[in-house]
Amino acid sequence: MPENTRLSGSIDQINLEFVEREATPRLLMKLGIQLHLAGLSLSNTVLILEVFGVERARSTVHNWVHKADLQPESGQSPDHVAVDETVIRLNDERYWLYAAVDPETNELLHTKLEPTTNKVIAHSFFAELCEKHDVDDAMFLIDGSFSLKDACQRHGLDFRYERHGNRNSVERIFREIKRRTSSFSNCFSNARAETADDWLRSFAFAWNQLI
Structure with a gap:
């Protein structure tokens, strides 16, 4: 499967129901979440968003990742x-x-x-x-x-x-x-350990999309 297809599929699966009053376009929020989980540091993720005219703090991107509550898909039947x-x-x-x-x-x-x-x-x-x-x-x-x-x-x-x-x-x-x-x-x-635990589940979600 082409890499860009994997990335777009992963972005589509990011749920932003937690968003209430966020000025950032949702597609760019999803892009920021995906880029960070795919391996980009928070600092570099913020720089990429600035290319699109969006200035956000590193803590803001971190909060997006945390609130998105991503985790590996359930229901697998491995051998x-x-x-x-x-x-x-x-x-x-x-x-x-x-x-x-x-x-x-x-x-x-x-x-x-x-x-x-x-x-x-x-x-x-x-x-x-x-x-x-x-x-x-x-x-x-x-x-x-x-x-x-x-x-x-x-x-x-x-x-x-x-x-x-x-x-x-x-x-x-x-x-x-x-x-x-x-x-x-x-x-x-x-x-906190709970925050790190959430991040690791989000990492697992991104890993599964990109392997």
Whole structure:
């Protein structure tokens, strides 16, 4: 599929029902949201909007992204699901990012940001994943994490240990997320964990549109 078709399709899916009194044309709001989620910093996104005669603060674009409440599409039926957990930093504190990926399409199925990692949190992540997608018959690919193994067993899901192969898809996504969250510190500086969690779901939405 041509890249411009993907971009236009992604823009069409951005819902602006939250807008009440916004002087910015809606198409440019959608463009600003899409450009930032596709990899442009807030500063550069603002510069692009200025080309169209629209001057907005970085915080304004950040609020657009947050209020749009974007997230991956539900109702997927993957054959395999790669699940992993990794540490990212928010205001110099460690948080655990859980992510589930369809390794055949590289699409993000679900993300969750947590202040720690344990069996209860892993179980909650899997419960949300099972509610959003048809994964009862999927094969789950996990590493040696005891909490992920326990969650699979508690939900009656088939799983196998795999450190490479199809699990490389989730590792690539984690690398990109870490690059974005470290490079674009203005996304997360002084942000609450809930705001970062929203941003990560929005990132997942954009990732799925552009892969």
